[in-house]
Amino acid sequence: MLPFLLAKLSGQGRNAVKAILARGQVSVDGSPVTAYNHPLAPGASVSVSRERIEEVPPLIGLSIMFEDDDLIVVAKDAGLLSIASAQENEVTAYRQLTEHVRRADPRSRIFVVHRLDRDTSGVMMFAKREEIQQDLQNNWQEAVTERIYVALVEGRVARAEGTISSWLKESKTLKMYSSPYPNDGQHAVTHYRTLEAKSQLSLLEVKLETGRKNQIRVHMQDIGHPVVGDKKYGARSKVLGRLGLHARVLAFVHPGTGEGLRFETDIPKAFLNVLKD
Structure with a gap:
């Protein structure tokens, strides 16, 4: 949508066009549209109103x-x-x-x-x-084709990569833990590899094979390297001022169209900065 508007409203600057879109002044086939990447089907009718609809509060x-x-x-x-x-x-x-x-x-x-x-x-x-x-x-397991996190964890992880597998249960205090007994709880599998490390910290890429509650946080505690800032699961470090966990990639098959979609975000700068200190 945004590239189309920029081309058609050539006399307007990029920020001005984005503001027109955000204010609800653009309609496609009669319906207001605000998303920059709203897809335009061939033959769609796009109209731009001179009147501002209500100011849209920022997210x-x-x-x-x-x-x-x-x-x-x-x-x-x-x-x-x-x-x-x-x-x-x-x-x-x-x-x-x-x-x-x-x-x-x-x-x-x-x-x-x-x-x-x-x-x-x-x-x-x-x-x-x-x-x-x-x-x-x-159909979560079939629909989601990729789910990748980055985790900043305490200590230097001895093995550069590995897989953690356990059966997760929830305690009466709502804390997840790995059961010592097979088939006792929900099976959870986490794959990791080290991206960067220094003596007291490791930055890991973590791929989820299953998506259980607090799975990464429990599994990092299980291998003796809790996620930075995660006091609930054994962390002592507060170098970030937040939890050192970021959902970097989500890829899935669109249930309506069957199209494969993949969304990736940058590793938070704060994670990289503490490794430089």
Whole structure:
């Protein structure tokens, strides 16, 4: 969408065109559109209104990477809740995206597909239709083709790469742990390789074969290298001021179109900076 508008509104600067789009002044086939990468089908009718629709408040702690009629893929900052619990009433990714889709249609809804912990940053997706949510959740292992994190962990990991496999259970205090007994809990498999290391810290690329609650955090504790900042799972270091976990890559087969999609974000600069100190 944005390249099309830049070409057609050649007298306007890039920021001005982006503002026109963000303010809801662009419609495709009669429906307001705000996403920069909204796909344009051949023959679609695009109109630009001179009147500003309501000023769109900026998203806090997240940015939209992709949006279509079925899905929204976002990059979430550390510190932002994915969705609030019953006891919490604060800004969340879910609440902001619900407001975002309801600007175009007050009946629109957002459906949670998966979550990232509050202090984990990176790529996550939400569904815009319940059947899309159910399709993704029911076929998660087949639909998701790549899920890669980077983890800043304590200490120098002895083996440059490896695989951790265990059965995860949840304690009465809601803390996950690896059961000492086979087939006791949910099977979890994590693959890792070292990207960079110094005496007290290692930066790992972590690939999830399964997606269990707190899987990486538990498995890093299991091998004696808890994630930096993760006091809950044994960490002592606070060099980052946040959890050293970032969901870098998410690739999946679009449940509506069958198209393979892949979204990648940069390694947080803070992770790299502490390795230089």
